[in-house]
Amino acid sequence: MTYPQVELENVSVRFGEHEALTDVSLSLRARRTAVIGSNGSGKSTFARLLNGLTLPTAGRVRVHGLDPARQARELRRRVGFIFSNPDAQIVMPTPVEDVAFSLRGSGLVRAEVQRRTTDALARYGLSAHAEKPAHSLSGGQKQLLALCAVLIREPLLVVADEPTAFLDAANARRIRDLLLEDMPQPLVLVTHDLAMAARCDEVIRFEEGRVVEQGEPDAVIAGYERALA
């Protein structure tokens, strides 16, 4: 069993006048961690810190011992990131090319890239769509493709920022099961879906750029629901 190695010490993130995170200190100690909270509470900013997409204005971030500010390239090799909008994650015209793109620069020979790509597409039920225009896929298929393109790099940690936000119920369930049940990697999941958060091992709740609760899913979700009432 592997765990995410994430440490934040007194981290603040400021965008102009707006402070997205204020003096956040935490460490992740469960294999699957859900991050919940209202819109604008700092969840996505926290997630982006873990891949170096956003850098802290103050404080210290370490992910698998790496400093995102100085070791972003190495960090991104170890941390896969799934965005909510699958359209913005597809960079090649067809699924087979998009998944193979993830292995560019990996040093693998062409035949091996092809073999891994074919296997990965089959695993996610995308073989029949491998050569079709990627943007003609359904929302669920696009998100599966995004997931496939991330996981083929075999990251040590997967960060997913509202991965089911654009999906219908059936596709959301499929992505949910893949992330929470099938995927062996540790997961940091930003979500508004409290049922999904409840299936994680730990939940962190953000409000107004601060961590207000971290602990067992039932207790943190109950606290959030009380706050909403």
Next chain:
Amino acid sequence: MIALYRNGTSPLHRMPAGVKMLALMLFALALGVGMNGLWSLAAASAAVVLCYLLAGFGLGELGRQLVAVRWLVLVMVVMQSLFLTATEATVNTGRVVLVVVLAALVTLTTRTGDMLDAVERLLAPLRRFGVNPAKVGLLLSLTITTIPVVAGFATGIRDAQRARGVPPRPTRLAVPLLVASLRHADDLADSLAARGVE
């Protein structure tokens, strides 16, 4: 859709992408500088027909490609007829059409990834002048991939305007389309960064 590749096992499908692209360039060059009459145009047309047959697509696909360039043909014929003889206008238009339909055949028989690899190899000598072939290849790929996305934005914006009873006009489309495209470019940049592209 922009991704036009169609699976196949024909000799043209198996031919390396770089060879096909080079052949296309040579064909365009030969048409431009060496062929001036109707007979040479007819010979070049026969070669293009042969290529389509060789690729296993038949004349139906060639017909579809010709229909796709009908407006280009119309504009060229009309414009050139004003200044040139009928033969010159026919030859000039024919040249352009032949190059376009042959280029379409290259994309029909070549995976985008293979084409980008070929572009990267072709541009490799320019590395010494500061050109990064991998980035040029990625730029081309992103352009191809993004065209249907931007077209989708345009459809969505037009639908939203119609739903509010605003008659769609190009001037009303421009600003929201630009904003949506810039936002998409930001998201795409994040996604590329997350996938380790610097």
